[in-house]
Amino acid sequence: MQGLHQASELPHLRRQKILLLLERDGKVMASELGQHFAVSEDTIRRDLAELAQAGLLQRVHGGALPRPKDTGKDYLTRIAEPNEVKTRLAQLAAQRVEEGQIVLFDSGTTTLQIAQSLPSGLSITAVTCSPMIAMTLAEHPGITVILAGGKLNPATMASGGHEALRLIQGVKADLLFTGVCAIHPEMGITSVHYDEVAVKQAMLDSASHVVAVTTADKLGAVEPFVVAPCTRLQTMITERFVPSDVIEAYRRMGVEVVQADV
Template identity: 75%
Template sequence: MHDQHSSAELPHLRRQKILLILERDGKVMASGLSQHFAVSEDTIRRDLAELDNAGLVQRVHGGALPRPKDTGKDYFTRISETDEVKTRLAQLAAQRVEDGQIVMFDSGTTTLQIARSLPSDISITAITTSPMTAISLAEYKGIKVILAGGQLNLATLSVSGHETLRLLQGIKADLLFTGVCAIHPEVGISSLHFDEVPVKQALIDSASQVIAVTTADKLGAVEPFVVAPCSRVHTLITERHVATGNIEDYRKLGIEVVQVEV
């Protein structure tokens, strides 16, 4: 009781504890937190609003979900932070590519790393919405590179618009490496950027196999704009250690889950 009383008197302490519960459970509900801390649901909603404004959680109806750690960072910052985990995930994903395939690469620093991890003698046709990825793919002698045109988003360094959609909708690819801002078993794949949504949907619709490659912090997270349900993903490649949620929730949806020891 003393703990509940203290947390009620100290909002910053209560919010820290909410973050710990969110990390442990992968989701928090205002009603449950209200009972746990012996405060009103209005108080909890204000706490969640403050945490959301600080970029620490993603508010949803009735509660909150984790927010990916790199949300809001610009492209070049994320490239400079590419670590051993992303490199290992990309190397494993690149092994899925076979000679003669038509492969699509979504925008994002992880898909860029996948492009850089392909075998030097691979022979494929590659389509991408990312100029940076196109440049990396152009270094391979055996890769024919098709770069979608359109308006460049400076935050993501990817293209979007009618020209982009027209090209993607006319392709039937063998494989897509989709960029992931956030992926939640109930909400699906979601994005921070509204103009990315139709492009990502067109990429998914045009691929026979969809592979999502992501670090663990994006699992169980939600961004404002929903792209597609998790059922559209065939394979999920991620870390062995998952801090939030339950990896089995993705397997139950029929997704092949590959976890990498790093």
């Protein structure tokens, strides 16, 4: 219980643990959480209120339930639809790849478009957990493709688990294109899927230069599971029409922000 008591001194850690308990149990009660974290029920109610305001759970009398399931389009549907903004961002990102590099490709529809945007004749070693990205890169005769194995997550169409982690941890990459569900100056990079957090963190640890490619709607957003602070990024590529104060928040942390002409 000592670790849980320590979490009471760090509200953001306590709220993260609340989300983990919610995912595990399917519901949480304020009275039980107060005992669990050795804090008052009023403190827990404030935690739940802030998490609900951020859209991370659904408040009910006496506690909270998971937020309603995302009814958005699935991965395969999204990659089949044209998106001019993502295409342009991916093209800019692909220009960052240099001959002979070892490049990590995180999962996601945007990183898939980066793979599709690489020029023919390029010679690199590519490492990914995404079978779809691996198949795209395999069309390039000069690209050596290493696919990390493991259990396939149908929501992300990427592999995970111990096998994937061991392979990623053994790589020293020049460049990483990291997938972004949400990115916030204070909360950092966050993900919808708990299962992919460890793989994303391993990729960040294995790369010399990290590039995040994100549409404007993901800036300032927060998802339930924290991957890493924004300071782990070297470069962020995003849309042109983003308020300057939003961009400056990332630049103050040392992140190079490149805005596309879309």
